[in-house]
Each structure stands twice: as structure tokens, then as C-alpha cells.
Amino acid sequence: MAKETAITMIKIKEKKIDSKKVEDGASKDGAKIAIKDVKVWYDDFMAIKGIDMTIKPNTVTAFIGPSGCGKSTFLRLFNRMNDYVEGFKMEGKIKLNGTNIYKDKINVEELRKEVGMVFQKPNPFPKSIFENVAYGLKIQGIKDKKILNERVEKALRQADLWTEVKDDLKKSALALSGGQQQRLCIARTLAVEPSILLMDEPTSALDPISTAKIEDLIFELKEKYTIVIVTHNMQQASRISDYTAFFYIGELIEFDKTKTIFTNPEKQQTENYITGRFG
Amino acid sequence: MNNFQKNKLIDHSFKILGMLFTFLGILILAILIYNIVKVGYTRINWTFLTSLPSRKPENAGIYTAIIGTLDLMLLTVLFAIPVGVGAGIYLEEYAKKSKLSSLLEINISNLAGVPSIIYGLLGLGVFVRFFNFGGSILSGSLTLSLLILPIIIVATREAIKAVPHSLKEASFALGASKWQTIKNVVLPSSFGGILTGIILSLSRAIGETAPLIVVGAMAYVPFVPQSIFDTFSVLPMQIFNWTTRPQQGFAIAAAGAIIVLLLITFVMNGIAVYFRNRWQKKLQ
Numbered sequence: 001m002a003k004e005t006a007i008t009m010i011k012i013k014e015k016k017i018d019s020k021k022v023e024d025g026a027s028k029d030g031a032k033i034a035i036k037d038v039k040v041w042y043d044d045f046m047a048i049k050g051i052d053m054t055i056k057p058n059t060v061t062a063f064i065g066p067s068g069c070g071k072s073t074f075l076r077l078f079n080r081m082n083d084y085v086e087g088f089k090m091e092g093k094i095k096l097n098g099t100n101i102y103k104d105k106i107n108v109e110e111l112r113k114e115v116g117m118v119f120q121k122p123n124p125f126p127k128s129i130f131e132n133v134a135y136g137l138k139i140q141g142i143k144d145k146k147i148l149n150e151r152v153e154k155a156l157r158q159a160d161l162w163t164e165v166k167d168d169l170k171k172s173a174l175a176l177s178g179g180q181q182q183r184l185c186i187a188r189t190l191a192v193e194p195s196i197l198l199m200d201e202p203t204s205a206l207d208p209i210s211t212a213k214i215e216d217l218i219f220e221l222k223e224k225y226t227i228v229i230v231t232h233n234m235q236q237a238s239r240i241s242d243y244t245a246f247f248y249i250g251e252l253i254e255f256d257k258t259k260t261i262f263t264n265p266e267k268q269q270t271e272n273y274i275t276g277r278f279g
Numbered sequence: 280m281n282n283f284q285k286n287k288l289i290d291h292s293f294k295i296l297g298m299l300f301t302f303l304g305i306l307i308l309a310i311l312i313y314n315i316v317k318v319g320y321t322r323i324n325w326t327f328l329t330s331l332p333s334r335k336p337e338n339a340g341i342y343t344a345i346i347g348t349l350d351l352m353l354l355t356v357l358f359a360i361p362v363g364v365g366a367g368i369y370l371e372e373y374a375k376k377s378k379l380s381s382l383l384e385i386n387i388s389n390l391a392g393v394p395s396i397i398y399g400l401l402g403l404g405v406f407v408r409f410f411n412f413g414g415s416i417l418s419g420s421l422t423l424s425l426l427i428l429p430i431i432i433v434a435t436r437e438a439i440k441a442v443p444h445s446l447k448e449a450s451f452a453l454g455a456s457k458w459q460t461i462k463n464v465v466l467p468s469s470f471g472g473i474l475t476g477i478i479l480s481l482s483r484a485i486g487e488t489a490p491l492i493v494v495g496a497m498a499y500v501p502f503v504p505q506s507i508f509d510t511f512s513v514l515p516m517q518i519f520n521w522t523t524r525p526q527q528g529f530a531i532a533a534a535g536a537i538i539v540l541l542l543i544t545f546v547m548n549g550i551a552v553y554f555r556n557r558w559q560k561k562l563q
Contacts, residue, residue, distance in 0.1 A: 079452060086376060113454040123445035125464060135463070136453035185449070192453055 030057035030226035031097045031114070031195040033078060038092035040073055040250075042085065047073045049250040050092070055243070060218060060227045062237035062258065065247035066273070071230050074247070075198050078228065079115040080108050096196070113140070116189035120201040122181035124173035124188075129165050132173045132184055136192035151191050159187035160217055179210025186217065197221060199229040203236065215240050234274055238262045246270045312541070319534025327535055331501050332517070336528025339521075341536050343500045347416070347511040348485060348543070350504060354420035355427065355484055360477060363428050367435025367473075372461055391429035398426045399490030407494055414495020417507040422494050423487060427480035434476020438469035471558040478551035482544050488515040514540045 033055040040048035047070045055061050063071040073082060080101065082088045093100050101111055113136070124132050133152040142148060152169075156162040161183045165176070173184055182202060189197065199218070203211040218227055218240050231237050237244050238258055245255040246269075254261060254270045265271045280288075330340020370387075374380045402422030412418040442465050450460040466473075491513060498520030500512040514536055521533035 081448065081452065084451070109454045109456050112452055117452040119445060119448065119452075121445060123443070123449045125446060125449065126468060135450070136455075139453060139455045139459050139463070188449075188453065 030059075030222075030224065032057045033196065033226065033228075034093075034095040034098075036093040036095070038074075038077065038090070038094060040070070040077070040082070040091075041087075041089040043087035047250055048077075051252045053245065053252060053255055055226060055228060057226050058222055058224070059242040060222050060229065060240055061243045061245060062241035063228065063230045063245050063247060064232070064234065064237050064273070065253075067232075068249075069247040070250040071245075071247045072200055075200055075228060075230050076117075078196065078198055079112050079117050081117065083108065113192050114194050115196045115198060116192060116194035117198040117200070118182070118185050118189055118202045121205050122178055122185050124176070124181050124184050126172065126174055128170050129173050129176070129184060130169040133188050133191050135188060140192075155187040155191035156184075158190050158221070159183045160213065161187055177210075179206050179213060182206060182210065182214060183217070186214070190221075195225060197225045197227045199227065201230050201232060204232060211236075234262075234276075246273060248273070315534045315537050315541075318531055319536075319538045322531055322535030323538060327532075328539070332499050332512070336521075336524075336526050336532055339529070339532050341514065341517055341532075341539060343503055344512045344514045344517040344536065345539065346503050347496075347500065348513045348540075350416050350507075351420050351423065351511065351513055352481060352485060354416060354507065355423045356477075356481065358421060358424035359427050359431055359480070362424070363431030363477075364435050364473060366428075367432045367439065368461060368465075370432070371436045371439040372457065372465070387429050387432050391433060394489075395426055395487055396489040396493065398422055399493030401425065402490060402494045412508065414497070414510050415508045416504055416511045418494050419491050419496055419511060419513075420507075422490050423484045426487065426490060427484050430480040430483065431473075431476055434480070435469075435473050438472025438476065439465055441472060442468045471555040474554050474558075475551050478547055482547055485544060485547070486515055486540070488513075488519050491516060492519075514543075 033053075035051060035053040035055075038048055038051050039046065051074065063075060065071050076082045077090065077094055078096075078101075082090070090102060092102075094102060096111075096114065099106070125135060127135070130152055133155050134148050137148060137151055142151075153162060153166075156165065161180060164180060165171075165184075173181065176184060182205075186202075203214050206214070215236065218229065221227060222242075229237075229241065241258045243255065244258040244261040246253045246261065246265075246267075248269060254265060254267050256266070261270060262274060265274065327340050328345065329342050330338060331342055332344070333339040366387075370380065370384065374383075399422060402418055402425070406412045406418040406421045407414060412421075446464050446468065447460055450464045455463065495510070496516050497510050497512050498516050500510060504511045518533050518536045518540065521529040521536065524530075
């Protein structure tokens with residue numbers, strides 16, 4: 001009896017979350033990120049100097065700014081990847097759909113299933129293509145062959161890689177080209193079904209054709225995910241993002257609709273940077 | 280002679296010099312092996328391998344020494360690998376950087392350089408006397424484990440350090456815990472390096488004599504050890520003992536035993552190389 005009540009309660013809770021998302025204007029899966037007065041130190045060096053920002057669900061937000069401005073550090077706060085960095089210290093709140101992810105009780109592993117990340121350099125595991133995509137699922141204890149096969153295929157299709165590799169799933173991922181490897185890394189991340197996708201300069205190591213493919217992909221993925229992308233490529237930011245944030249030496253200088261940032265920025269500094277006068 | 284020609288000459292001379300040194304090393308080893316094989320090959324047969332030691336050189340065999348060596352190595356592997364690899368993983372993946380951990384690191388590196396006789400004395404004091412294991416296989420293998428532990432720890436750490444950070448990050452970013460990352464990404468990628476370190480350390484242990492003399496290994500053991508508390512002999516002990524005898528027959532027997540010891544060592548190194556290559560191929 002008690003068990004049943006518990007189950008119904010969980011179901012009700014799930015429903016509540018779903019309806020809440022719809023109320024927020026989110027279509028399906030994307031999550032909202034609310035950042036409040038975030039400061040970051042590496043030992044004595046202050047890398048982020050107090051940033052407030054809200055990232056809307058199912059949008060693509062681009063972080064731009066010169067090297068060392070803290071945009072990567074800021075991005076890596078959202079899945080707590082900085083936790084392993086020696087001397088890292090953080091203040092402030094980052095709320096994911098209302099939950100502060102820097103609370104003590106937060107399960108970091110659970111958080112990272114919700115917030116996927118694609119890195120600058122393609123970093124497939126030295127395993128087969130299948131094993132790479134199935135990695136996150138196996139970590140969660142999913143062993144059922146049928147489920148694994150289904151989810152791997154779905155993720156590879158989402159990452160627009162399925163047709164290229166469907167006959168070579170057992171082949172080593174390291175045999176793929178750089179662009180394919182990066183799409184594999186995206187597929188690997190999607191397989192875990194996160195709601196937020198963080199991308200840290202995902203195309204900086206790729207040729208223009210592979211870059212175009214990934215940009216198309218980002219455009220498709222925002223239907224279901226909230227995407228935050230760090231990029232050094234102004235054209236890329238203007239092509240794919242809905243919102244753009246300009247960072248400079250640990251501060252958020254300007255954050256607005258991409259169109260506004262690129263056509264009519266409020267701050268002189270932003271204009272100087274996007275027109276290539278510095279940085 | 281202009282500068283260009285001079286550089287070319289230096290370049291060329293260094294190449295030849297290097298080649299000479301390389302061949303010199305191999306040549307000396309080859310002469311050594313040739314001499315031993317020339318003397319000892321007459322003794323290499325099944326009877327020699329399966330006979331007990333004897334006062335008469337023509338009857339003497341190395342059965343107990345081989346069994347002792349194998350038993351000792353087996354136990355040493357059992358003790359040293361889990362502890363050594365575990366310590367290596369801990370130091371590399373879990374230990375926070377602090378004064379204590381850097382002190383530990385320096386000391387482990389230093390331990391790798393401590394003369395083996397000192398380990399023998401330690402073994403005598405701790406295992407033979409304090410724990411009262413006596414001059415047994417157990418004491419011997421525990422002592423050898425201590426001897427090779429630092430080598431395994433250092434090798435494990437180096438192998439783990441060589442795993443690209445980006446792979447670990449990828450694993451963490453997919454929601455893997457630290458242990459899952461170690462198990463699924465770090466260890467598979469560093470397995471070849473760790474294995475090489477283990478086998479090289481065992482190759483060292485298999486040839487050790489000094490610490491075992493101190494711990495109490497016998498040169499003359501007329502029976503095969505039945506338990507880990509029995510006294511034992513090992514091949515290097517047998518060789519050492521035979522070479523001190525005046526009879527010519529024992530010198531021949533010693534040469535035979537050296538051949539066997541070398542073969543075991545080569546086979547072990549061969550296995551290490553095989554596994555490492557296989558692993559590297561698998562990773563590509």
C-alpha cells in the first residue's frame with residue numbers, strides 16, 4: 001500500500017515538472033540556467049568576477065571573448081568540471097530549472113547526465129564506435145543489449161553520423177576522421193539524453209566542411225536541448241546562436257540577442273571586439 | 280673545412296660512436312651467454328630439472344630451486360601487485376596535493392634505490408623474527424614484495440600519468456564516477472605500461488640473492504616445500520652456492536642453472552612485450 005502511494009507520488013511529481021516546463025515556454029526537454037553573482041578563483045587569481053545571467057531553454061547561447069577571458073571556465077561551471085582543478089573556489093548560485101547545482105547534496109554524476117559536454121578537441125575513447133556511444137549508458141548500469149542498440153542508433157542518427165558508420169560499429173573510433181570523431185563525441189553525449197549541451201569550441205580543430213556539419217547539427221539540436229557554445233569564431237556565433245554573451249577579463253560585458261550584439265551593441269568594448277579591433 | 284662540413288663530420292662520428300657502444304653492450308652479453316651455454320648445455324636435460332640437490336655434482340639437480348623460485352614469484356606477485364598498483368592509483372588519482380603526499384612521493388622514489396641487502400635485513404627483523412615466520416617462503420616473498428613495491432608503484436603512476444587528461448574529462452562529463460573512470464578509461468589505457476613495470480620488477484626479483492640469504496633461504500633443500508611456512512631455495516641461491524664449491528662438476532651444474540634462470544627471465548620479458556604490443560594494437 002505504502003509502496004503504491006510512493007509510486008503515484010513520484011508520477012505526480014514527474015507530471016508537475018512536465019507541466020511546469022510547458023508553462024515556462026519550453027517546448028520539450030531543454031532546461032533553464034539561472035546564474036546569480038558567480039565568482040571563481042584559482043588560488044588567488046580571480047577568474048570570474050561576479051556574473052549574473054539567465055540562459056533560456058531551447059536556445060543556443062554563444063560565449064565570445066578573447067582568450068583567457070574566463071568563458072571556458074564559466075561554461076565548465078555548469079557541469080562542475082572545474083571541481084577537479086587544483087585551487088578552484090567558487091561563490092554564488094547556478095540554478096538548473098530551479099535547483100542550485102552547487103549545493104552540497106547535489107550528486108555531481110547525476111548532474112552531468114543532465115548537462116552534457118563536448119570538448120574542443122575530439123576525445124573519443126580508444127574503444128569501438130559502439131562502445132563510445134554506449135559508454136554513458138553502461139555507466140548507468142544499462143546492460144540490456146536491445147536497449148543499448150536502440151539508444152546507440154538513435155544517438156548516432158541525431159548526430160548525423162549513423163549512415164556513415166552503421167556498418168562499422170565495431171571499428172575503433174580512432175579510425176574515424178576528425179570531424180566524424182567530433183560528431184561521435186556529440187552522439188556519445190546525446191546518448192545519455194541530457195537537457196543541456198555545453199560545447200567548448202567544438203569546431204576549432206575541424207576543417208570547414210566538418211564545421212558546417214556540426215553547425216547544422218547544433219541548429220537541429222536546439223529543438224530539444226539548451227545549448228551553450230564557446231567559440232572564437234565570430235561568424236559562427238552570429239550564424240548559429242540566438243543569444244551572445246561577450247566576456248572580457250572575467251566579466252560579462254554584454255549579453256543580448258545575437259542580432260543586437262552583432263548589429264547594434266550597447267558597449268564600445270563589444271563593438272571593438274566583434275569588429276576585430278582588439279582581441 | 281667550413282661549418283657545414285664540420286657539423287656533418289660531428290654528426291657522422293656520433294652516429295658511428297653510438298652504434299659501437301650499442302654493439303659493445305650486446306657483444307658482452309652475447310659472449311657471456313655463449314660461455315655459459317658452452318659449459319652448461321651438457322647438463323640441461325629432464326633429470327637435471329627434476330633431481331634434488333646432492334653432494335655429488337653429477338647427481339645434483341635444480342628441482343627444489345625451480346619450484347622454490349616459482350612459489351616465491353607467485354606469492355610475490357600476489358602480495359606486490361594489488362598493493363603496488365593500488366598505491367599507484369591512489370597517489371595519482373585520489374591523493375590531494377599536500378606536503379604529506381609529496382613527502383610520500385619522494386620516499387617511494389628513494390625506496391626504489393635502496394640496496395636489496397637492506398630489504399633483506401628488514402625482512403629478517405620484521406617477517407622472520409617479529410612475525411615469527413622463520414626462514415620461510417612467506418618471509419622471502421614478503422621481503423621481495425617490499426623490494427619491488429616501489430618499482431611497481433612508480434611504473435603504475437607513470438603509466439596512469441600518460442593517459443590523456445581529455446579522456447578522463449570525457450568520462451566524467453558523461454556522468455561517470457571516479458572509480459568508473461579509473462576502471463573503464465584509465466586502467467585499460469595504462470594496462471600495457473603497468474604490466475611492463477610489473478614484469479620488469481619481477482625479473483629483478485627473480486634474480487635477487489642477497490636479501491634471501493639474509494632472510495634465510497637455504498642452498499641445500501632436499502625436499503619440495505609443502506607449505507608457505509617451509510624453508511626453501513631459489514635458483515640464484517643454488518647458483519651462488521654451487522659456484523663457491525671447488526669441484527668442477529658444480530661449476531657445470533651452476534652454468535646449467537644459469538641457463539634455466541635466464542630462460543625463465545627471457546620468457547617473462549617476452550610475455551610482457553607480447554601483452555604490451557597486443558594492447559597497443561587494440562587501442563589503435
